[in-house]
């Protein structure tokens with residue numbers, strides 16, 4: 001594809017065509033579970049992010065950027081350039097140890113001369129540190145420095161048992177977001193003092209505003225006591241996160257590094273379906289393949305090379321994805337290498353992460369979308385809610401039990417058919433993991449053939465199924481399919497597979513399903529390999545997962561979940577289709 005052939009020339013020249021190109025310092029700011037519209041620059045009436053708003057005014061925004069729907073697979077995608085389903089991560093939370101064959105972004109940047117640091121939430125299986133061969137420092141995984149925790153959910157004051165610096169456990173007092181800010185400041189100032197000529201890669205990943213809802217008093221007092229307590233807490237958590245990023249940038253300025261810094265901002269996944277969080281009218285939330293779960297704020301601020309956007313903030317609607325940072329940042333980091341060495345490196349990087357595409361053609365000069373317009377993105381493999389996207393079309397696949405059943409009627413201890421139907425395709429050869437009896441044996445075999453999956457690694461035997469037959473087969477396996485036209489219906493309210501459009505759209509849905517099944521085969525192999533190597537974490541299906549899907553479907557239930565921070569935001573989706581950017 002054209003986008004995959006993009007080379008170093010796609011990275012902006014920064015107005016320096018004669019001298020050697022200097023690699024930038026990279027400050028990668030990742031929020032955790034931030035709502036799509038919960039920033040000042042997205043127009044929130046309640047949430048305040050003054051620092052991010054300042055950056056946003058000079059940044060290039062990716063208005064249709066997608067991320068995996070959970071924390072761990074999202075961080076894996078960022079660090080490896082590969083989707084969770086390529087890595088054997090099919091469980092919802094993705095607690096699988098990465099294989100030795102993956103190349104980490106931190107390793108690539110270290111290799112081209114960067115000093116590398118992670119401050120915040122790592123969220124990989126702790127075994128990764130022992131398992132992965134990279135790195136010689138205390139922490140490894142390609143990072144020279146580490147501070148924070150390895151796990152996921154964490155009390156902001158009691159901290160996670162894995163709280164550590166450079167891999168050594170420590171106990172500290174304080175609010176996590178503020179401790180991360182202080183450490184980022186220390187890392188930058190020390191870097192400026194000790195290694196003034198070396199580029200720095202700092203991945204700043206506070207766990208804010210992920211649950212539990214906790215905020216320091218000073219931040220809380222910035223918001224009126226008349227606000228609902230949950231909204232006030234959430235707003236204070238986001239504000240504190242914003243202050244932390246501001247402290248990092250202030251340190252870069254003090255160290256004389258800011259003018260050569262590339263700053264990227266992104267949320268690791270969509271905001272959860274919680275009353276205090278606003279995804280701006282996008283359907284669903286974290287854990288689902290609906291837009292509320294996968295479409296996240298994302299921008300790149302690099303005034304030296306991308307300009308300051310004299311006509312206001314710039315934007316691209318290219319279908320970027322979390323996996324793309326891998327190639328994109330590697331390209332920017334490698335600008336100083338001799339051409340032959342650069343090409344060799346990028347060849348290896350692209351080979352390791354074939355789905356990671358360079359974003360530079362779209363960030364640098366708003367190139368025509370080209371291949372990006374037809375890009376096929378498998379958003380999640382495995383239920384309760386999988387999805388695949390191509391251009392304006394998105395196919396969502398979920399358990400009917402999640403989508404169509406009153407929550408009161410669901411016994412969540414029982415296997416969900418939709419979920420297990422997906423699992424069958426992964427499990428049929430190995431026979432592990434308690435597959436649902438409905439999809440076992442010959443029934444499953446014939447259903448798989450009807451889907452066009454068949455046996456073996458290739459396509460199915462015999463004639464390819466008709467679109468209608470394939471959709472029927474998927475439904476017979478207990479998977480509910482919904483097709484959305486995101487161009488006309490960004491809120492995913494109107495299923496194109498029901499009503500009068502159904503037959504017209506069957507071919508589109510079937511093609512997307514076919515692409516999804518290809519990814520499923522890749523996932524099958526990756527899971528098998530993870531099992532053989534003892535890296536596969538046990539997965540758990542909890543009530544909460546299904547609830548996320550259900551509430552994204554039932555309008556009367558769902559509306560309750562967008563009533564506070566989304567106040568006055570109803571009907572604004574047309575603005576959000578291109579992100580409403582603060583104008584001053």
Ligand SMILES: [Ca+2]
Nearest residue numbers: 032033071268
């Ligand atoms: Ca998250």
